[in-house]
Amino acid sequence: MSRFSSKIEADQEIEISWGDRWQVYRRLQELEIPCQCRTNQPLRYQIQDVAAAIQLWSVVRQLTVPRRELASWLEHCWQIWG
Helix, strand or coil: CCCCCCCCCEEEEECCCHHHHHHHHHHHHHCCCCEECCCCCCEEEEECCHHHHHHHHHHHHHHHCCHHHHHHHHHHHHHHHC
């Protein structure tokens, strides 16, 4: 996947449940998004471009939005593109 050239450099923290943050951390590592997750500390990440921001949004959304809402959103996307 090619990266956009637009740079959005930001080093931030994200507040999510302790159980979910380790899943987010592992997935961000797989996506090669710089991040840090220490015991009893919030998840820290660095967004370097638009694609990374969208990936972060998607990863967090998968864990924090109810499954029914995700399914509805996907169905809506299929209707638009189908």
